[in-house]
Amino acid sequence: xxxxxxxxxLGLVIPFLAWEVASRTGLMHPVFLPPFSTVLWQVxxxxxxxxxxxxxxxxxxxxxxxLTGFSGVVIGVVLAQSEKLDALLGALMWFFYAxxxxxxxxxxxxxxxxGPGVPICLGIMxxxxxxxxxxxxxxxxxxxxxxxxxxxxxxNPLELALRIVVPAAVPMIMAGLRIGVGxxxxxVIVGEFFASGGGLGYLIVRYGNELDMxxxxxxxAWIVFTSILLNTGFARIExxxxxxxxx
Amino acid sequence: MSNKGSRRVGRLLLGAGGLVGFLALWQLLVSVGLVxxxxxxxxxxxxxxxxRLFDEGKIxxxxxxxxxxxGIGLALSLLVGAPLxxxxxxxxxxxxxxxLPLLMLNATPTVALVIPIIMIIGIGPxxxxxxxxxxxxxxxxxxxxxGAAAVPDAYLRAARVYGASRLDIxxxxxxxxxxxxxxSGTRLGVGRALTAVLVGEMYATQRGLGLWISRxxxxxxxxxxxxxxxxxxxxxxxxxxxxxxxxxxxAGWRTP
Amino acid sequence: MARIAVDRVxxxxxxDNEHRFVLKDLSLDxxxxxxxxxxxxxxxxxxxxxxxxxxxxxPTSGAITVDGKPVTGPGPARAVVFQDAxxxxxxxxxxxVELGVEMQKRYGKEEIRERALAHLETVGLPDFAxxxxxxxxxxxRQRVNLARALIAEPDVLLMDEPFAALDAHTRExxxxxxxxxxxxxxxxxxxxTHSADxxxxxxxxxxxxxxxxNGIIANLDVGLPRPRSMxxxxxxxxxxxxxxxxxxxxxxxARS
Numbered sequence: 001x002x003x004x005x006x007x008x009x010l011g012l013v014i015p016f017l018a019w020e021v022a023s024r025t026g027l028m029h030p031v032f033l034p035p036f037s038t039v040l041w042q043v044x045x046x047x048x049x050x051x052x053x054x055x056x057x058x059x060x061x062x063x064x065x066x067l068t069g070f071s072g073v074v075i076g077v078v079l080a081q082s083e084k085l086d087a088l089l090g091a092l093m094w095f096f097y098a099x100x101x102x103x104x105x106x107x108x109x110x111x112x113x114x115g116p117g118v119p120i121c122l123g124i125m126x127x128x129x130x131x132x133x134x135x136x137x138x139x140x141x142x143x144x145x146x147x148x149x150x151x152x153x154x155x156n157p158l159e160l161a162l163r164i165v166v167p168a169a170v171p172m173i174m175a176g177l178r179i180g181v182g183x184x185x186x187x188v189i190v191g192e193f194f195a196s197g198g199g200l201g202y203l204i205v206r207y208g209n210e211l212d213m214x215x216x217x218x219x220x221a222w223i224v225f226t227s228i229l230l231n232t233g234f235a236r237i238e239x240x241x242x243x244x245x246x247x
Numbered sequence: 248m249s250n251k252g253s254r255r256v257g258r259l260l261l262g263a264g265g266l267v268g269f270l271a272l273w274q275l276l277v278s279v280g281l282v283x284x285x286x287x288x289x290x291x292x293x294x295x296x297x298x299r300l301f302d303e304g305k306i307x308x309x310x311x312x313x314x315x316x317x318g319i320g321l322a323l324s325l326l327v328g329a330p331l332x333x334x335x336x337x338x339x340x341x342x343x344x345x346x347l348p349l350l351m352l353n354a355t356p357t358v359a360l361v362i363p364i365i366m367i368i369g370i371g372p373x374x375x376x377x378x379x380x381x382x383x384x385x386x387x388x389x390x391x392x393x394g395a396a397a398v399p400d401a402y403l404r405a406a407r408v409y410g411a412s413r414l415d416i417x418x419x420x421x422x423x424x425x426x427x428x429x430x431s432g433t434r435l436g437v438g439r440a441l442t443a444v445l446v447g448e449m450y451a452t453q454r455g456l457g458l459w460i461s462r463x464x465x466x467x468x469x470x471x472x473x474x475x476x477x478x479x480x481x482x483x484x485x486x487x488x489x490x491x492x493x494x495x496x497x498a499g500w501r502t503p
Numbered sequence: 504m505a506r507i508a509v510d511r512v513x514x515x516x517x518x519d520n521e522h523r524f525v526l527k528d529l530s531l532d533x534x535x536x537x538x539x540x541x542x543x544x545x546x547x548x549x550x551x552x553x554x555x556x557x558x559x560x561x562p563t564s565g566a567i568t569v570d571g572k573p574v575t576g577p578g579p580a581r582a583v584v585f586q587d588a589x590x591x592x593x594x595x596x597x598x599x600v601e602l603g604v605e606m607q608k609r610y611g612k613e614e615i616r617e618r619a620l621a622h623l624e625t626v627g628l629p630d631f632a633x634x635x636x637x638x639x640x641x642x643x644r645q646r647v648n649l650a651r652a653l654i655a656e657p658d659v660l661l662m663d664e665p666f667a668a669l670d671a672h673t674r675e676x677x678x679x680x681x682x683x684x685x686x687x688x689x690x691x692x693x694x695x696t697h698s699a700d701x702x703x704x705x706x707x708x709x710x711x712x713x714x715x716x717n718g719i720i721a722n723l724d725v726g727l728p729r730p731r732s733m734x735x736x737x738x739x740x741x742x743x744x745x746x747x748x749x750x751x752x753x754x755x756x757a758r759s
Contacts, residue, residue: 011344091262098487099480208362227354401589
């Protein structure tokens with residue numbers, strides 16, 4: 001126990017100490033790299049100063065995740081029904097998955113205008129492919145056995161979907177959301193970066209233009225916290241579903 | 248086998264049909280007047296604008312800038328990341344020391360680092376190389392480290408039975424196993440690096456494809472914007488596709 | 504050529520600051536050219552015993568000798584065929600077989616290649632030299648594993664449940680194949696299995712191990728005529744022996 005914690009502690013302390021020293025001695029220009037202690041103070045005070053931006057980033061993430069989850073599941077269930085439809089949309093979906101999503105920012109700015117719509121849309125676009133793909137695979141995996149069980153007990157197609165197919169696919173859907181959540185966050189931040197007038201991504205740009213670098217680093221730190229929180233949170237939720245994952 | 252092959256071809260054809268259908272639907276909506284062409288452009292207009300752009304030859308230099316930046320950043324991240332990940336995989340205390348900072352960096356969207364990096368390094372090409380490097384080196388380290396740390400016991404025992412020395416085990420078992428993991432980290436890294444470079448170019452640069460994307464806001468016409476969006480998206484998708492293909496041809500090795 | 508003597512060997516592993524004996528004062532002699540099978544429940548210490556003979560582990564007390572020479576580590580005279588996953592996935596079949604001798608510096612490169620090809624022929628896979636493990640079926644992979652063990656021309660072949668991961672049919676035919684190869688080379692074989700039928704089909708002698716650290720609870724001579732084929736399973740002696748082993752195992756299992 002002890003042996004592991006000593007290098008861990010050093011690994012955290014030494015870089016931050018080096019940061020502090022480099023900035024205080026002028027090795028790095030203190031305007032571009034303010035001392036770590038200054039930044040730490042800003043991390044603490046930032047939420048009080050600009051709470052509306054925290055709220056709008058939170059709002060965008062929540063809306064983005066909800067829409068990603070909901071529409072991803074619907075599209076995934078539809079695609080699972082037909083091999084042909086899946087193939088028809090496969091290349092298109094792959095294209096949006098593999099393309100660097102920043103290229104669509106300008107397009108969204110032009111069509112939606114500056115505001116929370118751009119980060120929300122970019123977030124959905126970034127993450128939805130994972131939810132679609134894993135829902136589709138999950139629903140396919142539920143397979144004919146389980147569906148036949150439902151048929152034997154006289155379920156109609158809608159009941160079948162709501163009571164058997166989707167619940168049975170929930171572990172896979174959660175796995176898709178877990179993989180997608182990091183990308184949703186990136187999409188939201190990129191969107192705020194270029195077109196929103198609010199949010200943590202916007203703060204980075206604004207403080208950057210004002211050369212207020214301590215606040216830039218503080219905003220980056222809050223994005224990192226959010227990312228870690230979302231990742232571990234979704235990993236935990238996913239694990240709680242694994243216990244009854246269909247084999 | 249041939250049945251499987253023909254099904255594959257069928258899927259690919261349908262997929263291509265889906266792409267064409269998407270463009271056709273877009274064109275139709277614009278032609279009929281349901282959607283304003285001045286807002287989103289049209290595929291045919293984009294094609295004409297693209298043709299003009301390539302004829303004038305202005306865009307070539309910017310394509311070269313972006314991909315050269317990306318290439319240098321990726322090469323550096325492999326040069327540093329591959330050996331370092333093997334060392335961290337075999338050296339416990341070293342890994343314990345860097346684990347938390349590295350996992351924090353791994354959770355950081357590279358775009359959030361664009362402004363700090365540009366501030367520290369400057370708006371020249373070096374800051375974009377640094378962004379590509381940071382985007383790619385972290386997944387390389389995380390994945391490569393895991394590969395080097397988790398060499399299956401069965402491989403090690405087999406090598407020992409047939410007389411492997413410590414050096415043999417390192418060169419013939421640990422190293423190849425780690426490099427495969429490095430490759431799968433690279434797959435993730437290429438995407439992150441590309442996004443980081445483009446955002447860097449959009450935010451502050453005089454050159455590169457990122458510049459073309461952001462020009463759309465400053466009075467570029469809709470057809471040109473549509474072309475740039477589609478073109479850069481396609482270029483990125485091709486790059487990711489190539490890396491995926493390379494990785495998949497090695498993937499069978501990882502899971503025998 | 505290779506008489507193995509296991510003399511009052513004990514093996515303890517440390518768990519939570521206490522010694523847990525897996526083997527205690529176990530003695531066993533294996534004659535030159537004998538095919539000996541060890542049958543036992545999971546965790547009875549049979550794999551530990553095999554690893555001790557291979558030299559992968561060092562006994563807590565007691566000694567193991569091969570032809571009077573004490574075992575101090577892995578050596579080229581003893582080759583091991585492992586369970587499924589010990590082939591190196593990034594090496595071709597041919598290169599995996601070559602691993603059996605390349606680290607002993609006994610032969611030149613050319614000769615290693617020739618020998619590897621010859622041994623692939625022996626195990627019936629001459630056409631798969633350039634394939635990779637993930638492209639082969641489980642049965643074929645175990646043939647490669649066998650060829651890798653044979654190429655070093657060992658006097659002793661140690662086989663740790665080599666066919667456990669195969670389906671019943673492949674498993675049986677691999678058994679007959681092994682018998683053929685053994686009959687041609689007359690190596691001393693120690694074979695580990697869970698299956699009573701497999702043990703009776705293959706061996707000259709069967710050792711049954713009980714719960715740890717009880718060690719050997721029975722020592723049975725098979726005495727069936729060779730070469731054996733499928734018909735051997737119809738003989739009364741086969742049924743009798745197989746039943747006896749099953750009863751011993753279930754008694755050992757119940758005594759917990």
